[in-house]
Amino acid sequence: MPLGDSITGSPGCWRALLWQKLQKAGVNNTHFVGTLPAQGCGFTYDGANEGHGGYLATGIVSNNQLPGWLNQTHPDIVMMHLGTNDVWNNISPDKITTAFSTLIDQMRVSKSTMRILVAQIIPMAPSNCADCGNRVIALNKAIAAWAPTKNTTSSPITVVDCWTGFSATSDTIDGVHPNNSGNTKMANSWYQPLVDNIEALS
Structure with missing residues (x-):
């Protein structure tokens, strides 16, 4: 289950490129759900x-939306790129990772052995948010510190670095949403961590 906001869903062509990479590598025992x-x-x-599109991690938690999505789709693996809109709304890294913890708990209620991939999100530089770039850096630092505190042997968390090597200037259409080169970079970032988790279930 790819879980996120418009970067994941509208149209989120990094997912298409990721699926294509999996097929070319012969990793065809997968089914994306949502x-x-x-x-x-x-x-x-x-x-x-x-x-x-437009959803916040904190909003998904406050509206209790994830359990319903999980109940309809029953994923074994969740790939989460979430927090961009929280950053845009100047929500603190602590509040965002607290929301992440609730989402992780809900995933584990759905499946106790859920394998969870959490992105350090791509850079952002929208024209109306001069400080968003620094806020993303702060969130990604917080994610790296938070993930081990929620990791378990039966339901491991993998931190996926979507930030390094990604340019908010040259890899997005608007300082936020990936363009073709950005989609390629995101697909490449997700590929090996996802394959590793697929193989762990095989």
Whole structure:
């Protein structure tokens, strides 16, 4: 289950490129799940997802939305790139990672052996948020410190670095949403961590 906001879902063509990479590598024992359908990325792909445009991690928690999505889709692995809109709304890293903890707990209620991939999110530099770049750095630092505190042997958390090597200037269309090069970089960032977790379930 790809879980996130518009970076994941609208159209989130990094997911299409990731699916394509999996197929080319012969990793075809996968099925992407979510209550939202694939969007156009130039070729047919397995594109179900939970990429909800404009959503905040803190909002998903306060509205108790994740349990319903999980109950409909029953993922074994969740790939979460979330927090961009929280950062944009100047919500603190502590509040965001506290929301992440609630989401992790809900995932584990759905499946006690859930494997969870949590992104250090891509950089952002929207024209109306001069401090967002620094806020992303602070959140990603907090994610690295937070993840080991929630990690368990039966339900491991993998931190996926989507930030390093990604440019908010040259890899986005608007300082936030990936362009073609950004989508390629995101797919590459997710690929090996996802394959490792798929193999652990095989």
